[in-house]
Amino acid sequence: MEEWLLSAQHGDEAAVNRLVTTYQQPVFNLCYRMLGEYTEAEDAAQEALIKAVLNLHAYDAERPFKPWVLRIASNECIDRIRRRKPVVSLDGMGEDGAWEWQAGHSPNPESEMLHHERQVEIQEMLESLPPLDRTVITLFYWEGLSYTEIGEVTGLSISAIKSRLFRARRVMAQLIVSSNTLGSNTLGSNTMEEERYVA
Amino acid sequence: MLRDPITDVHSDAWWMRVCEGALSPQEEADWQAHLAQCEACRREWTALAQVDMLLRTATPPPMLAPDFTAHTVERITHKQKLRQMLQFVVGALILGLVAWIGWAYFGAVLSNAVRALVVMISGRQVLFAALMRTLVGLAVMIKSLLPLLLGIAGAALLFLTPNSILASVMVVWYARRKRAAATAA
Numbered sequence: 001m002e003e004w005l006l007s008a009q010h011g012d013e014a015a016v017n018r019l020v021t022t023y024q025q026p027v028f029n030l031c032y033r034m035l036g037e038y039t040e041a042e043d044a045a046q047e048a049l050i051k052a053v054l055n056l057h058a059y060d061a062e063r064p065f066k067p068w069v070l071r072i073a074s075n076e077c078i079d080r081i082r083r084r085k086p087v088v089s090l091d092g093m094g095e096d097g098a099w100e101w102q103a104g105h106s107p108n109p110e111s112e113m114l115h116h117e118r119q120v121e122i123q124e125m126l127e128s129l130p131p132l133d134r135t136v137i138t139l140f141y142w143e144g145l146s147y148t149e150i151g152e153v154t155g156l157s158i159s160a161i162k163s164r165l166f167r168a169r170r171v172m173a174q175l176i177v178s179s180n181t182l183g184s185n186t187l188g189s190n191t192m193e194e195e196r197y198v199a
Numbered sequence: 200m201l202r203d204p205i206t207d208v209h210s211d212a213w214w215m216r217v218c219e220g221a222l223s224p225q226e227e228a229d230w231q232a233h234l235a236q237c238e239a240c241r242r243e244w245t246a247l248a249q250v251d252m253l254l255r256t257a258t259p260p261p262m263l264a265p266d267f268t269a270h271t272v273e274r275i276t277h278k279q280k281l282r283q284m285l286q287f288v289v290g291a292l293i294l295g296l297v298a299w300i301g302w303a304y305f306g307a308v309l310s311n312a313v314r315a316l317v318v319m320i321s322g323r324q325v326l327f328a329a330l331m332r333t334l335v336g337l338a339v340m341i342k343s344l345l346p347l348l349l350g351i352a353g354a355a356l357l358f359l360t361p362n363s364i365l366a367s368v369m370v371v372w373y374a375r376r377k378r379a380a381a382t383a384a
């Protein structure tokens with residue numbers, strides 16, 4: 001184990017600070033993609049980091065640290081998703097409870113609006129997936145982890161990861177197809193048709 | 200007749216290979232030809248491409264609040280201290296419990312052992328006190344039997360050494376007679 005991780009384990013505040021600073025953004029990114037809500041993601045990220053530091057004695061120093069800490073974050077998010085009751089996200093909602101689009105900061109409000117709608121669409125697609133598939137998609141697309149590293153986080157084999165990735169994409173594709181059929185496609189044009197998308 | 204899942208263009212295995220870009224040039228050509236003919240596959244392939252594009256071009260999540268680090272570190276150090284305190288309390292409780300159980304089961308043995316240890320430590324004092332008591336007792340006893348003892352000693356002396364006593368008596372008688380004769384002259 002690296003020396004500063006050992007120090008963090010023994011309560012050295014500087015080492016703990018270094019650990020949190022290094023891994024807080026990737027952990028938060030994963031939580032945000034998994035949970036889709038800023039405040040809850042922040043809370044989950046904090047809990048995950050606390051658990052990581054308090055359980056450093058269980059970390060295998062032979063393995064990379066980032067997948068280990070992301071695994072804790074992923075488990076925290078999956079637990080929260082399972083416990084979750086249906087709620088309405090308050091992000092972007094005004095004090096009176098009405099949806100409030102914050103104009104004035106963007107030079108191009110229309111593109112900003114389109115961009116926001118796409119993010120909402122992505123989040124809805126993610127939330128249609130089982131939690132573990134959501135983790136795999138998040139780690140593959142936004143954390144840039146290799147199949148091996150995703151395996152470290154999720155405990156899945158490489159073939160299982162590939163299978164889940166494909167299955168998750170297919171579920172999301174079916175959502176797009178159905179939204180196209182209903183004529184409410186906000187996902188952009190078909191210019192990507194025939195595009196080979198995975199290297 | 201079963202079709203090979205790897206070369207069956209409608210199987211998951213084929214689609215996974217397509218998504219990974221793992222087709223050979225010949226398979227790629229066959230795939231393109233199939234897409235041109237099959238409306239369902241073309242629609243699904245287009246949708247999959249859209250999904251991939253959406254995911255790759257999604258904007259990154261917002262940045263964390265500036266005080267997130269400090270707040271998290273504070274909570275961690277607080278929990279670490281709490282855990283250390285808890286460990287200490289639990290350790291003390293376990294120690295107390297073990298001592299209590301040990302005393303309940305081995306208390307009598309321990310008590311005897313302690314007593315024996317005390318006796319060993321105070322043994323010298325006890326021996327000294329006993330010796331003194333014996334000596335005092337002997338002295339008292341000797342005082343009350345002294346006349347008898349002296350009588351027994353005199354009798355023993357008379358019985359054991361009669362000649363020396365007789366000689367002494369004769370010497371005393373002769374000395375007195377000589378003195379009486381000198382006085383008369």
